[in-house]
Amino acid sequence: MARLVSVVVIGAGLSGLAAACHLVGRGHEVTLVERHDAPGGRGLRLHRDGFTFDTGPTVMTMPDLVGDALAAAGTSLQDALPMRLLDPAYRARFDDGSQIMVRHGVEAMREEIAATCGSVDAAAFVDFADWLRKLYRVEMPHFIDANFDSPLDLASSPRAAARLLRLGGFRRLGPVIREWFRDERLHRLFSFQALYAGLSPESALALYAVITYMDSIEGVWWPEGGMDAVPAALATAAGKAGAELRFGTSVTRLVLDRRGVVAGVELDSGERLRADAVVCTLDLPTAYDQLLPELKPPRVVRSGTYSPSAVVWHVGASGAPAPGTAHHNIHFGADWDGAFRALIDDRRLMPDPSRLVTVPTLSEPGLAPEGDSVLYVLEPVPNLSSSIDWTHEREPMRERLHGFLTANGYPDRILTEELVTPLEWQQMGMHQGTPFALAHTFLQTGPFRPGNLDRRVPGLVFAGSGTVPGVGVPMVLVSGKLAADRVDAYLPGPRPRPQADRGRR
Structure with missing residues (x-):
């Protein structure tokens, strides 16, 4: 049996926790190091004067991506993280005093639009929802849940790229939404998601309507206990599967061998942890500044549009x-x-x-x-x-x-x-001073976004919103999985049966 491969994950935000779950489930020896005393990263829970605040993301979409990470560590979403659907997902209120509820389900939303905007826009919504679904089915497997080594990798999915082009994914989001609907309120309701990508609807590519699909079609969910329940469940699952969780501890530098290959990390206590690979979830400029001061960050990290x-x-x-x-x-x-x-x-x-x-x-x-x-x-x-x-x-x-x-x-x-x-x-x-990292301009998207590898430091993998696939809860969860895939590719060979699966057969 091959020896266990040791991996240190820096940061217990959602990307780091997802990476830890996938890695430990694949048989790696995982140590997760987090400077705070609890999981959550930038969404760390705050208790004050009898009130409890979740300080990170407030909108939970695509819970199946959390489920994938939990399942990798041998835990089910239903058991570890019960959620309920929010209906309406949003109440949209406009300057004229009117409001539109974003209802769950195509028929329910069609009825809401019929009552607030008229029958023509209501009929258009049915086809619009189908268009969003087609966009998602093309984008998720080929352009979101995928590692890229260069822009040439786009050629590996020519049919998907051609389909995305036919669907209008490379047009601008604002004009596309205006073609679907007459009511200006719907233009805003179905394009404001461009701001999640750091752009205006007039400059964002229409392919970012996939964010609209995630909340307006798939729905918005509420984890029982609050948003903090998400990192708590992932941390518990990773720990049960065998990962070591070290809270209240900071990584001060990467340890490299004489070839410049990752050999571990050094903690603020002076302790060194040996590692065959390191997954770093710090904001990329911070990661280079604190852990790789001798390296010049990639151009887009230094001078990209944030x-x-x-x-x-x-x-x-x-x-x-x-x-x-x-x-x-x-x-x-x-x-x-x-x-x-x-x-x-x-x-x-x-x-x-x-x-x-x-x-x-x-x-x-x-x-x-x-x-x-x-x-x-x-x-x-x-x-x-x-x-x-x-x-x-x-x-x-x-x-x-x-x-x-x-x-x-x-x-x-x-x-x-x-x-x-x-x-x-x-x-x-x-x-x-932005929690949303690099904007998703065309030249900062997909294979043009900073990759999750720096070839100058073999064994180092990045995860989080600054790298692929991008910003938002679903994206950083995918980012953790993509980082685990990179570790597997870097350290090939047979794996022991994942701990989470033992005893099931």
Whole structure:
């Protein structure tokens, strides 16, 4: 039997946890090292004054990708991470006071559009949903869940690329959505997801409508206990399958042998862990700065276009929101195009911002004292490449958000709070103060995005939003699996039967 191959995973965010689950399930000897005292990465849970805040992603889509990682470690999604579907997935509220609920299921959403936008757009939605599904079926196996070594790898799937071209995936998202629907509110509802990719709908490729498919068609889910339950379940599964989890410990440098090949890591305690391979989930510029200071980062890492950032206000408030408030609420500003020009082109605050308000206590009342609410308020803002001085802008931003809560029926008597600006994101190790990494421009997408290997350091593999396939909960989960695939390719040979499978036969 071949010896166990040792792998160190740096970081217990979703990409690192997914990588650890896949690796330990394939028979590798895995040690996961995390500087915080619990799993979660940038979504670490915060407890304050009786309130519980999930500080990372709030929208859970594509739970089967979590299920894949859990299953790799011998745990089922149903047993480890019970979830319930949120219906509506979102409440969309517009500047004229109207609203549209994003309902689950094509027929339910068709009826919602018929009631709010008319029969023509309702009929169009049925075909639109079918188009989204076709996009997803082409993109996921060929362009998302795939490792690339160079742009020439696109030629390995010529039929898929041709199909994506026929579907209009290389056109611009905004114009494509306008061709599907008459009502301007639907243009916004089905294209705002471009912002997840760090772009405006007018510049994002239509292939990013796959994000719309993930939440508007497949649905948005709520894990019992809150979003923190996702990293907690993955960490538990990895540990049960045999991975060693080392919390409250930081990696200070990579240990390389005389050939420049990965040989392990050194911890802040001075201890060295031997490893045949290392999976690093730090934001790429931070990874090169802290762990590879002698190497010049790839050009796109140094000088690529980084996504806008976000101000996130975590609020513990007295009382409940107005009737009709949903778990997720998107408030669209009036000047849609002008807001994107300000944010992305001019790198200034949106003059008429759109905002997301998540109220997790509507689904999980135990996150707050009885009768009170947890609010997650997000406004997109420029990253730190702008001229905004957040030491001075912080309080005016808070006051504007407070006024927004009051005007829109949310509880506004603040009992506890935490305001996160681009400065705080930067302090967490995120380049240019954005948690969304490199924008998904054409030349920063797929094989053009920074790869998860640096050939100068054999045995080092990257995972997370800065590398392939990109930003968002589904993408970083896939990123962890792709990193595990890279480790397997780097260390070929027979594997012992995965620990998670032993005793089943």
